[in-house]
Amino acid sequence: MAYKLNKITIRTDNSNEGIKNIENIWKDIVNGKLPILFDSEHVFQQGISPVSKYSNYSGDENGDYDLTIMAVTANFFQKMDAEVSKGYYKKYDEKDEYGEISVCTRNAWKKVWSEQKMGDIHRTFTADFESTVPSEYTKDGKAHCYLYVVIQ
Structure with missing residues (x-):
């Protein structure tokens, strides 16, 4: 089984x-x-x-x-996007033209840390979510990193 x-x-x-x-x-x-x-x-x-x-x-x-x-499942992302529209999360969508997941993931987190340092966002450090999608599974042929960060 x-x-x-x-x-x-x-x-x-x-x-x-x-x-x-x-x-x-x-x-x-x-x-x-x-x-x-x-x-x-x-x-x-x-x-x-x-x-x-x-x-x-x-x-x-x-x-x-x-x-x-x-x-x-797909409804997870729908729920997360609803949380973004309510202002509980901020969504980052980074992509890499060459299909390197590590590059787009690193760039997404760099953006978060930069905005945090500049005071543009205030993270709660409760539950953040990350989804990376290899280029072979995307419509545009680029690797994507979707990052949802809890903000105050």
């Missing part, structure tokens, strides 16, 4: 070691070792997207936090 995980959580930080741990978790998810995108028999799960949730911050982005990678 096949099984799948709905989510997995690790405690990490933004140190080099923490980033390496995040990369390793993602590799295990993409290759099916952790059955979130695939079930335990390596069958791809249709209609789901992996989303990173950053929560339980010990302070700000410089401290420890929980990273939860979870399987969501």
Whole structure:
């Protein structure tokens, strides 16, 4: 009987070691070792997207936090966009023409940290969400990072 995980959580930080741990978790998810995108028999799960949730911050982005990678359906994004329209979240959409997910993800977070430093946004550090989409799954052929950051 096949099984799948709905989510997995690790405690990490933004140190080099923490980033390496995040990369390793993602590799295990993409290759099916952790059955979130695939079930335990390596069958791809249709209609789901992996989303990173950053929560339980010990302070700000410089401290420890929980990273939860979870399987969501399309209605998750509709709900998040509704939260953006209510002013609870700010949405960032960064893309890379060359299909490099790491580039658009890094650029999205740089924007957040810059706006935070300038005082343009005030983060609550409660629950932020990130969805990256490889270029082969987008209509425009570019890699995308959608970032939802909780603001006051």
